[in-house]
Amino acid sequence: MTTLWPRLEPLLPRVSKPARYIGCEDGMQRPTVGPHLTSWLLAYPDTYEIGLPNQGLQILYELLNERPDASAERTYAPWIDLEAEMRAAGLPLFSVDTHRAADEFDIIAFNLSAELVYTNVLNCIDLAGLEVRSAQRSDADPLIGAGGHCAYNPEPLADFVDFFVVGDGEEVVSEITEAVGAWKRTGKRPGTRATILRDLAGIEGVYVPAMYDVAYDGPAVAAVTPKYPDVPAQVAKRTVADLAEWPYPRRQLVPVTEVVHDRLSVEVFRGCTRGCRFCQAGMITRPVRERPAAQVREMVTAGLERSGYDEVSLMSLSTADYSGIAELVRDTVTGGNITAGEAGGTSDTAGGAGASNTNGADANRISVSLPSMRVDAFTVDVAAQVSRARRTGLTFAPEAGSWRLRQIINKLITEEDLYGAVRSAYSQGWHRMKLYFLTGLPSEMDPDTEAIAHLADACTRIGQEYTKRASVTVSLGGFVPKPHTPFQWFGQNPPEELARKVRLVRSALGRNRRVQLKWHDPAASTAEGIVSRGDRRVGAVIEYVWRKGGTFQEWSERFDLGLWEEAMAACGLSLDWYVYRHRGPHEVLPWDHIGAGLHRDFLWHDWQDALAGHGLPDCRWTPCYDCGACTEYGIEHMVASPVAPNGGSQGTGQDLATGHMVPVELRPRQLAGAGAPSGNGA
């Protein structure tokens, strides 16, 4: 093992933010290397500030380093200034832990959280000194792996990545470690790379693109078929059944420089069954698996004590749906179970023995941030609790301006729900908040779009009852349909149409100075659309953009749609075919051979229901409609409460727990097991 630090150090005074290349985090492991250890380089293909907080990467980092037969280090995409210095000095990609060269690792595994980072993946492989195309790499080269939400459509990166992991990574990394370790001990002899790849293809949840042939019918994909009988025709995702078995990260990395989420993060549950039809995360991570409350408290207590943070984020796709959320937030904020003098190191402090924070000042209070907070759960009580420490930024996501459109996307939040939440916030001292909307949604018409302005205006009027400074920021994102969602068949709006809708909102806002409008670049949505639902042929487009210097496409100052259009033309591919057209019910989708657990049939029906304006309730608290996520894998929801917290209106204004009908039309569905729903906790 050789460290590149002596060669890197002289370059750092010349680059911006050198602290992102030094490691030194609290929680950093000091991995050893050796022939008996499978070494992983966990790579986040964006800057350190963006990548460091990634929980998935941190969980695997700890798990692998706990194994006696593995070690793991981390790397992040060097910013363009350092990349230029590295290329000039002949310095390869390195780990931030021991500053070891990337090509000394057995596996380089990328986290894919967003499509526009794909050109960075290629750049990192190239910076590691490797051929970007899998077929051209040699036996002893590191294996290139990838996982994360974008791996649910692996095809655009199929020519560059040796293996993908679909689903939760906690268990499968062990199996990969063992397979690769066995191969390593045989010396990675010439000609054996194909053997290890085939071995990996046999692991559940692992997709090896080289083991599949893709047949085309003109512009369409005709079939994706395995080359060998022992390779599965469909790769099913991995799902961790019980989050309580995985209390990670135990030692969250605390960086020495500023990063995007600079706070303690504790995952309170995984999965979401709200059923928002645009949301890929909510579809692919089913079922809901709550972490036991006692374990959450323990992780919060131990994490704050160890890290020195005074802010904790209770993470999930919809944190307000966590059973007992109000008590959890209250206890966390008051530090009742946090600062009890002798609590350090003891395990279960839930209940806190009534040890209140004896330092009466609010200064020592813990700030709680609740990402993905549904408006129907943001009550005065929660607002008051959250505001007791520091008032953090507040974002609500109605997603669509009109009730009609919110029914179509199944975000069942009424205007009254939103106004109630906004009132709660203003009354507890906030004077600005952010409202997040999507535009370019299926069946969206101009009145739906303009309704965004009306909602925002109404919110500021409520705010004025409490403060003269009341204002609202409206953030508009262009909708990009995602694989494995009911909207995967929908033809995305072209950038001109998205831009027109932005203008529509702007003009509807008129001279309202209390509303600030921000929007995502419609051109970036187009590029994201190419990759999001692309097939294997899109790989050439990604390579073209990368070769033309198109790295860091997530960064607006670096993004260039012209480059993507040029690349599409050069590869003979049509934007209309890949992005704008609606897809048909019988079309083979490029990701059909990847199994997210959801029946394709269910998704198609939900798509049709959407167009008809039918809603779908949350199966956590209502009968199972058999989407496939539980039944296919023999797993169940794990929730502590059979009813929704905070009254559980699900945006309907009614308490589902008392058995009222939901005031939206629900199409009855065939229940699994003849009306004896299993695994919905109800």
Place this chain on the structure above:
Amino acid sequence: MAHDALGPGAGAEMQCRSHPRGWEMSLRLRVRFSKVGKIRFIGHRDVARVTERAVRKVGLPVAYSQGFSPRMKLSFGLALPTGYESDAEFVELPLVADAVRDPSAAEPGARHAAGPVIAGRSGDHAPCEHGPPSAAPSYCTVAEALSEALPMGMDVSAVTLVDGRGPSLQAAVHSCGWEFDIVGLDATAAAKAVADFLAAGTVVTERVHKGETVSSDIRPSVEVLQVVGCSDRGAVLSAELSATPRVVRPSELVPALAPALEMGIARRTHQWTSGAAGRAEPAVPAVCAQRHKEPISG
């Protein structure tokens, strides 16, 4: 082990919060720390962030600002340029009004206490029985606890208790001591360059300030300059540079000393203030052993 090294004068016990208030005095903890090795690449704001977290981990009863977004009231000495090393960084931590009970600890001026004894997590040490908590086995000195809580390469070498009403460190420091090397400069050439520099009446160099190139005469700011040795990169120089009216950095000297060469690594060795008997440092290192310190880079 370091308890002995810290000396017996380290008397100020932090008060148990449930204990009757005996004494109120505006006091600050003045902490001297180093910044060496990889950690030299973090910026001044990063130093503030890691210090804030370290203070919380140790549980020092530090005062917070009031209002909408309460923050810990830390005040640092002169900012160290990113990439520089230092043996002489300072931060002052104003304590909450009733944190200190022992009146003798409140004598004006710095006491080289190096380690008031406090609880590992003070402010709410529940089992306190109205007595000094020094008997409990988990107590350690502030210096050790802070060093442990800070990143590798940042070690606390002194902790003193000072009157909270004095001038800010930033205003009090009039000059800084530095050591720096120049890559590829041999000792002979370095000696000549230093002699020429010191003999010159004015030395005008250029630097970029807020996007503009500014030239100024740095000669009056150079109080001491000498060659003190050689690193594996080149000659090592020692300098004392004034901090008023502006802070002159060692890197500004390099174009005048060796126009074609680059500076290697600079390390701040001292920050000087005016004391009763000539110049003095805000706090003198009392802890010799530095924890898991990395070798000087390069």
